[in-house]
Amino acid sequence: MSSIGKKASFMSNGDGHSGNSGGTPKKGPSGRSYKTKAGLTKKPKKMRGRKLSSQRWLTRQLNDPFVSQTHERGLRSRAAIKLEQMDDKHHFLRPHMKIVDLGCAPGGWLQIISKRCRLDAGIGCLVGIDLLETEAVAGSYILQGDIHDPLMLEEIKSHLEGKADIVLSDMAAATTGHRPTDHLRTMGLLEIAIDFADEVLADGGVFLAKAFRGGADKSLLGLLNERFEKVKHLKPAASRVESVETYLLASGYLRSEKAEQARD
Ligand SMILES: C[S@@+](CC[C@H](N)C(=O)[O-])C[C@H]1O[C@@H](n2cnc3c(N)ncnc32)[C@H](O)[C@@H]1O
Structure with missing residues (x-):
């Protein structure tokens, strides 16, 4: 140092x-997968009180396959x-x-x-x-x-x-x-x-x-x-x-x- x-x-x-980086697949921090079985757009449950920009960000995160892949594979980013x-x-x-x-x-x-x-x-x-x-x-x-x-x-x-x-x-x-x-x-x-x-x-x-x-x-x-x-x-x-x-x-x-x- x-x-x-x-x-x-x-x-x-x-x-x-x-x-x-390559071992046991993991779920996201909440323990759930972000993909919907029907391929529908997922909406975050607690939207009330959030700014519109924050709502958009959350919706995008939930529907981004690379975000779920990051969590599943235990990647840091x-x-x-x-x-x-x-x-x-x-x-x-x-x-x-x-x-x-x-x-x-x-x-x-x-x-x-x-x-x-x-x-x-x-x-x-x-x-x-x-x-x-x-x-x-x-x-x-x-x-x-x-x-x-x-x-x-x-x-x-x-x-x-x-x-x-x-x-x-x-x-x-x-x-x-x-x-x-x-x-x-x-x-x-x-x-x-x-x-x-x-x-x-x-x-x-x-x-x-x-x-x-x-x-x-x-x-x-x-x-x-x-x-x-x-x-x-x-x-x-x-x-x-x-x-x-x-x-x-x-x-x-x-x-x-x-x-x-x-x-x-
Ligand atoms: C997009 S992130 C990098 C993500 C990284 N490649 C990864 O996979 O985890 C950009 C990074 O650049 C760093 N950064 C910005 N300015 C910097 C500087 N002047 N010196 C060193 N790092 C800097 C930020 O702190 C931030 O962590």
């Missing part, structure tokens, strides 16, 4: 999390399913890789990575960071802190011991309700993630990050195109159609001038 209000934990084997779907199609997670997961709480992506990269064997390495406390999974170091803090970035590098094969970022800024502000703040996080990937990726490495559809991402897309052989936009099925969220998958990292200078 370090002295600047952040925390690190390491777990070398075992599940290391409250959930279960619905986001885990998005990562799984993207990897099923593009196969970027491989056994014993060195991986950085930026914005890792509550740890759904960590669960998928630990399992697919077989990190419980003690080979490979997974370093996660988030503002929030996150329970470790097998083979992971978890840091609690802000990605804007250069000391945190140094700490990630020290745990990596060498170059990373893949840098993932699912970071999203806390929403203010003002869409342009939220957009800019999340794109700011993406920019930091790209710069960090530029410092730590091995040649041929992969970068996968959450982005928002919209104007500000064009310049960032330019940066990725300069530094990687291929860049693709992904929209996994579990990412809601109405959401502006999208993912950028950049593969075949080519050393950038900036990274070369840092090495000299």
Whole structure:
């Protein structure tokens, strides 16, 4: 543990999390399945006194098959399913890789990575960071802190011991309700993630990050195109159609001038 209000934990084997990424299927926290037998839209029972936005959110949660899948499989987040779907199609997670997961709480992506990269064997390495406390999974170091803090970035590098094969970022800024502000703040996080990937990726490495559809991402897309052989936009099925969220998958990292200078 370090002295600047952040925390690190390491777990070398075992599940290391409250959930279960592949074991006995579980029901939701209430003990019931969210699907209706007849395929009808389920309505929450206690709607009175709730705001309309909260009623809509609850109805959507109850009828979302990925929410029920998350509970049944003991995954810590619905986001885990998005990562799984993207990897099923593009196969970027491989056994014993060195991986950085930026914005890792509550740890759904960590669960998928630990399992697919077989990190419980003690080979490979997974370093996660988030503002929030996150329970470790097998083979992971978890840091609690802000990605804007250069000391945190140094700490990630020290745990990596060498170059990373893949840098993932699912970071999203806390929403203010003002869409342009939220957009800019999340794109700011993406920019930091790209710069960090530029410092730590091995040649041929992969970068996968959450982005928002919209104007500000064009310049960032330019940066990725300069530094990687291929860049693709992904929209996994579990990412809601109405959401502006999208993912950028950049593969075949080519050393950038900036990274070369840092090495000299
Ligand atoms: C969508 S969640 C990530 C979900 C995660 N991939 C999972 O599967 O559980 C986005 C995360 O980004 C984190 N985040 C936002 N800004 C951050 C920052 N400046 N530094 C570190 N983490 C940050 C948030 O705390 C939040 O937990």
